[in-house]
Amino acid sequence: MKHPYLAKLVLPILCAGVGMSSAHAQGIGTVSGRVLDEKGDGLPGVTVLIEGSSLGGSTNSDGTYAIQNVPAGPHTLILSFVGFSTQRQAINVTAGQNTAVAALKMSENSTLLNSVVVVGYGTQRKQDLTGAVEQVTEKQFVKGQVSSPEQLIQGKVAGLQVATNGGAPGTGSSIRIRGGSSLSASNDPLFIIDGVPVDNRGIQGTSNPLTLINPNDIESVTVLKDASATAIYGSRASNGVIIVTTKKGLQGETLRVNVSTQNSVSTPYQYSDLLNGDEFRALVNTRGNAQQKASLGTANTDWQREIYRTAYTTDNTVSLLGSAGNLPFRVSGGYLNQQGLLKQNDLKRYTGSIGLTPVLLNGNLRVDANLKGSWIDNNFSNQDAVGSAVRFDPTQSIRSTESRLARYGGYFEFLNNDGLVEPLATRNPVGRIELSRNRSTVKRSIGNVQLDYKMPFLRALSANLNVGYDYQQGQGTDVVKPNSAILNGGRLGRNNQYREENRNRLLEALGKYNAELGIGRVDALAGYSYQNFSYRTYVFDDRLANGDLNNNQRADRPINGREYYDPSYNLQSFFGRVNYNIKDKYLFSTSFRADASSRFAESERWGYFPAASAAWRLKGEEFLANSEAISELKIRLGYGQTGQQDLGNDYADYYGYQALYDPSRVTAQYQLGGQFITTQRPAAYNAFRTWEKTTTYNVGLDYGFLDNRFTGSVDVYQRDTRDLLLTVNLPAGSNLSNAYKANVGSLTNKGVEASLNVAAVRGERFNLNFNANATLNRNKITELDANSANNPNFRGYETEGIDGGVGNNIQINSVGYQSNSFYVYQQAYGTDGKPLDGVVVDRNGDGVINSLDRYRYKSSRPQAILGFGSNASYGKLNLAFTMRSNLNNYVYNNVRSQAIFVQNSNGFVNNFNREVLDNNFTSTNPQVIQSDYFVENASFLRMENISLGYDFGSIYKEKANLRVSFAVQNLFVITKYKGLDPEVFNGVDRIIYPRPRAYTVGLNFGF
Secondary structure, eight states: OOOOSOOOOOOOOOOSSSOGGGHHHHTEEEEEEEEEOTTSOBOTTOEEEETTSSOEEEOOTTSEEEEEEEESEEEEEEEEOTTBOOEEEEEEEOTTSEEEOOOEEOOBOTTSTTSEEEETTEEEEGGGOOSOEEEEEGGGSOOSSOOSGGGGGTTTSTTEEEEESOSSTTOOEEEEETTOSOSSSOOOOEEEETTEEOOOOOOTTOSOGGGGSOGGGEEEEEEEOSHHHHGGGGGGOTTOEEEEEEOOOOTTOOOEEEEEEEEEEEEESOOOOBOOHHHHHHHHHHHOOHHHHHTOOSOOOOHHHHHBOOEEEEEEEEEEEEEETTEEEEEEEEEEEEEOSBTTOEEEEEEEEEEEOOEETTTTEEEEEEEEEEEEEEEOOOTHHHHHHHHSOTTSOSBOOOGGGGGGTTBOOOBOTTSSBOTTSOOOHHHHHHTEEEEEEEEEEEEEEEEEEEETTEEEEEEEEEEEEEEEEEEEEEEEOTTSSOEETTEEOEEEEEEEEEEEEEEEEEEEEEEEETTEEEEEEEEEEEEEEEEEEEEOOOOOOSSOTTSOOOOOOOOOOEEEEEEEEEEEEEEEEEEEEETTTEEEEEEEEEEEETTSOGGGOEEEEEEEEEEEEGGGSHHHHTOSSEEEEEEEEEEEEEEEOOOOSSHHHHHTTSOOEEEOOGGGOEEETTEEEOOEEEOOOOTTOOOEEEEEEEEEEEEEETTTTEEEEEEEEEEEEESOEEEEOOOTTOOOSSOEEEEOOEEEEEEEEEEEEEEEEOOSSEEEEEEEEEEEEEEEEEEOOHHHHHOTTOOOEEEEEOSSSSSOEEEEEOTTSOTTEEEEBOEEEOTTSOEEEEEEOOTTOSSOOSGGGOEEEEESSOSEEEEEEEEEEETTEEEEEEEEEEESOEEEEHHHHTOOOOOOSSSOOOOOBGGGGTOOOOOOSHHHHTBGGGEEEOOEEEEEEEEEEEEEEEETTTTEEEEEEEEEESOOEEEOOOSSOSOOTTSEESOOOOOEEEEEEEEEEEO
């Protein structure tokens, strides 16, 4: 790879003797040669030294070098350059002569600091970066059963938290970079796929739009973390940026075909620890009333094992990569068939991609065309069965011959005295699955064409045009048979049909200037961006036929959907950036972006987001240039502002600055005779809402020691968000239809990030590498609104509802505390150390237990996020693993808090976790449900992935290559948390779809 920059100047080499003209007599000579990169081009700036001496220099612009006054005899020549593997070459110098060394070729080491990193609107050498940027390449990705791009980098990047929201196929992930910066607005990062910023809004029919991208097509994922790196994206970058780059063809490359297949077997990692049938019968017979005892059955049914299964997955990709004349290309097709642990739950995905990268007009025009398409068929099963299996009576059989239950498909259900299903009872988990059908089809196409043209009259100037789109369509049906016990608004059965289309259109035009200017090199760009988001949903009549609810009736088929246009919005932006590099030592960058969003009134529409950063690369200084101990050392300083306008997807989130009337939906229509009339109602609005703005300060250090055996970075940052957009409830009697979002406060995130890569062993056959990263983040709300300053009784805004009671919340946003802190009563304990039923501490000492005795306690946010991995290879054998850990993250265990034995006259009892045998909780008052007793430390260490691979190398007359691998995901979790899984992102465990343990066998064949 060529590096068109000036070679470094080196002080004249000291003479070894007196009198330069008597070289032969002194026994000295000259060494000369040339250094090439992997493509055979001259490599400038390479440090060439005679081992054990100060004799040496740097290669010129064409890669040549000459070292004078070298003592005669055998020596070792050492070649080193940041980003390339150090090379050693034995030479023998003849006195009085020039010793010509054959051209030496250096190979790139992508793990080192000179690797090319994708940044906003371009690429940079990592050693030139002034912001907090980290790139993960294909070699470092998490291996095994991975169905979504964000899962490739779990545990790999400091400051990045990726938590999958359960174990169902295609489940989405909660992604946070440096903790998030908002309360009610979005905290999701911006995803950019091959130059197209995609919409964070989901699509009906899938729980994760990113699942529509085939991870096997991805070459690298870059995470932009601080504002100096993200501000070029302005309004959508407050929560960081993740850039996904797919694989491309190369000019002149011969055709290569690659076939990969991975086949997995998944099992539940563990089950909730519940009472079995005998234990449950003994408990009810001891504590229950007559009705509850009479309701007991004689079976021993493990409902969790009745709804779960061993699941199988196959993931296959075929790709063709090569060059047809001057047209480099890559074409791929993929098929994924993934079963879920829950019976009848599966996902089938078909993907295709085309990438073309020709260079035309004598090298002046570069084209990058990308087209990706996917088709997913989902069978969601009825995931409410997951919670039902934890709560349903284990003494009951799955089916019953009782005549009253025939109308419910013969599945056992609790009935009331009228012979109808008891509305308060838990439904039969198996019946939920087998009497339901929830399927969808989702299609997505994303593509763009980028044209980059170098101006013939000024080679340093180029123009770039990027036109792209992202189209998604989802449709499906959610059917519950009318003989199911599931009630739908008081009626039996359900037949809901849905359809939605999302469109995202992009136009970007920019100019770039790259040239030597003054004493350094300038890289500048300026451009314009327009992006439009439009949404269309379809409304279906899903009402059931009139008639007696108890009749075994069928739901009417929905009529054809009527088009309904959801709000659309657009973003327009002007942006610019200038990077200035002085002698590879002093690096400066500044950017500015002006954004306009149609979500705000004209007076508040524009937001302005500046950024500046600088770095001092000490390794470029003379006093470190020849240091063997310090391979790289750079100090970075950064400042920048970003904005937030992604308020949500409700109508008011798009046009909430206007005084409008909302049309009522089907559930709020008036019936006049046989006709349903749509009404209008006034909507709350806020004409003065404006951008959330986040200012980030960052200090960083990049380092490399001992020939880059130790590399990494450390960053210290502070992120201050002001004009927080928070959902504000309207006072009673306002006669408006909804709450609205207002700019009401500010919060601060402070943190430290560190990463370390260790090349412990480098050898011809054995290599051993370690990598680790750590993130410490503290979040605090510093202001909310006038209430927090003027009203001493104002405690904050409660949030995060829980199961148990009506209107109970378990978290709160308060000034001076972390966002979403738990808001609980303090549990009282007896002399035996056991909790006292219904007794909490009177914290304010007023003799009355009420909401004023609640206090803020812990947070679901981990105080530390750790990642650790290793890669060892011996010959053709490779072993790698990735581990993740969260420390001091707390979870409210809503499953335990529901395990309260209450005597009632309904004749049923829900199952319990085994802990209920040790306590005597019977009270259902809020003091018990909202007790800190149920807030648990959920720190964990998870073995995310471990893989073993063997590369057979060239086979079949050296025309093909073969690699086989075996991987295990979610091998173990070490935690003290009493629930099923400690990784609950929002901090409230209502029982999640279990994350599976997957065993994967992979085969990769290329020719």
